[in-house]
Amino acid sequence: xQRVFKTWLTRIGAHVSARAIHRVNAALxxxxxxxxxxxxxxxxxxxxxxxxxxxxxxxxxxxxxRVLYLEFGVHRGESMRMxxxxxxxPDSQLHGFDSFEGxxxxxxxxxxxxxxxTGGAEPVLSDRRVRFFRGWFADTLPGYTPPAHExxxxxxxxxxxxxxxxxxxxxxxxxxxxxxxLFDEFSDRLHELRAFDExxxxxxxxxxxxxxxxxxxxxxAFERVS
Ligand SMILES: C[S@@+](CC[C@H](N)C(=O)[O-])C[C@H]1O[C@@H](n2cnc3c(N)ncnc32)[C@H](O)[C@@H]1O
Numbered sequence: 639x640q641r642v643f644k645t646w647l648t649r650i651g652a653h654v655s656a657r658a659i660h661r662v663n664a665a666l667x668x669x670x671x672x673x674x675x676x677x678x679x680x681x682x683x684x685x686x687x688x689x690x691x692x693x694x695x696x697x698x699x700x701x702x703x704r705v706l707y708l709e710f711g712v713h714r715g716e717s718m719r720m721x722x723x724x725x726x727x728p729d730s731q732l733h734g735f736d737s738f739e740g741x742x743x744x745x746x747x748x749x750x751x752x753x754x755x756t757g758g759a760e761p762v763l764s765d766r767r768v769r770f771f772r773g774w775f776a777d778t779l780p781g782y783t784p785p786a787h788e789x790x791x792x793x794x795x796x797x798x799x800x801x802x803x804x805x806x807x808x809x810x811x812x813x814x815x816x817x818x819x820l821f822d823e824f825s826d827r828l829h830e831l832r833a834f835d836e837x838x839x840x841x842x843x844x845x846x847x848x849x850x851x852x853x854x855x856x857x858x859a860f861e862r863v864s
Pocket of ligand 1: 711713714716718735737738739740753755763773774776830857
């Protein structure tokens with residue numbers, strides 16, 4: 639980009655709202671996630687409508703196995719409720735991690751620190767297999783020992799790069815072949831996508847397949863295959 643063009647952009651910027659920058663950034667995100675998927679060799683030609691379809695596909699592949707479902711970013715428990723209905727084995731366990739104080743730092747110019755706070759309230763679910771671990775991931779994960787299970791579903795829905803990276807690093811050894819890793823805002827190139835990209839680079843021998851993706855590559859699921 640030529641210097642004169644860069645200078646012109648800065649002058650335009652003086653008249654642009656934060657929301658407009660947010661939209662331009664979102665457009666870049668969608669370009670980048672499409673590029674990244676293709677560069678990694680993930681075929682995204684078949685896309686599903688929404689996250690229900692992605693969850694249902696993973697659940698049908700899991701069948702009646704004893705699953706450990708770990709959710710990072712619970713908020714009001716919407717996705718936890720769906721998984722509680724999808725996982726059929728009575729000894730499956732569903733563990734949800736959240737501060738319940740919202741995001742620990744700004745995510746976008748629109749979604750600042752504290753977004754998604756429930757004021758500390760945990761969702762109430764009647765499923766006795768569900769358990770919540772309240773606090774910042776960096777504080778709760780070091781003392782956490784995953785219970786025995788046949789298959790792992792790791793749901794990363796904390797939006798931020800820092801939070802996602804904390805979880806991937808802490809649970810690295812749990813992500814064995816056959817584990818599913820599910821993202822909710824994967825199309826954000828500076829956050830969940832960046833954290834997973836770094837994770838793949840740190841494990842060049844590990845192979846993942848793309849299990850399912852929604853229309854905008856925000857909700858995507860991978861399975862480690864080897
Ligand atoms: C988008 S919401 C989760 C939505 C939920 N999975 C659903 O589908 O309804 C993101 C959540 O991540 C939590 N969160 C983000 N970073 C965190 C961290 N480092 N430690 C604890 N909680 C965190 C926030 O408190 C927030 O509730």
